[in-house]
Amino acid sequence: MRITVKVGLLFAVIWMAIKMIFFYSGIVGYNVVPAVMLNILCVLLAIAVGMYKHKRRTAEETTLLADIKTGMTAGVPYAVIVSIFLFFYYSKIDTDYIPHRVAEITYEMKKRLDDPEELKRYRTENEDFEVMTKDEIYERMIQGPQNAISAKSTMVLALLALLLLATLNSIFIAIIYRKVLFKQAT
Numbered sequence: 413m414r415i416t417v418k419v420g421l422l423f424a425v426i427w428m429a430i431k432m433i434f435f436y437s438g439i440v441g442y443n444v445v446p447a448v449m450l451n452i453l454c455v456l457l458a459i460a461v462g463m464y465k466h467k468r469r470t471a472e473e474t475t476l477l478a479d480i481k482t483g484m485t486a487g488v489p490y491a492v493i494v495s496i497f498l499f500f501y502y503s504k505i506d507t508d509y510i511p512h513r514v515a516e517i518t519y520e521m522k523k524r525l526d527d528p529e530e531l532k533r534y535r536t537e538n539e540d541f542e543v544m545t546k547d548e549i550y551e552r553m554i555q556g557p558q559n560a561i562s563a564k565s566t567m568v569l570a571l572l573a574l575l576l577l578a579t580l581n582s583i584f585i586a587i588i589y590r591k592v593l594f595k596q597a598t
Contacts, residue, residue, distance in 0.1 A: 423454045
């Protein structure tokens with residue numbers, strides 16, 4: 413197995429362990445921001461460390477495109493493993509998070525619809541809402557979040573976001589390594 417893949421898998425395991433520590437200790441509660449920030453850091457470190465170890469092992473000069481590909485071989489396994497973990501995490505481990513999040517959103521929508529100014533604004537922005545009652549508008553508006561917030565949608569969005577992040581990080585790290593660390597022309 414390539415060193416970059418091993419590094420990507422190692423950082424994925426590190427992030428999953430941190431996520432489980434957060435869950436079992438209850439340090440962050442329902443706040444996902446620390447885990448998301450650590451996820452971004454781990455994918456960045458996986459690509460940077462994987463690319464560095466690969467460049468140190470190979471003596472020949474490589475192209476920028478080859479360096480980007482090397483970074484992606486660390487980032488893609490990380491993204492896939494973490495996304496699959498998130499699916500199982502929200503469907504089997506932290507089963508209270510998704511209902512809690514849906515309850516927060518429904519509470520906010522109900523609060524907004526109770527405000528006459530907001531209700532009037534919703535009716536002017538959407539033609540369908542003009543003839544509906546407040547309860548009918550609420551039922552229509554709540555369908556979106558209830559369908560969108562699930563373990564499966566979280567997995568898909570995490571995979572897409574992490575793949576995009578891995579691609580961008582691979583490009584930037586390859587350029588930085590070539591210009592600063594290994595002094596090659598791009």
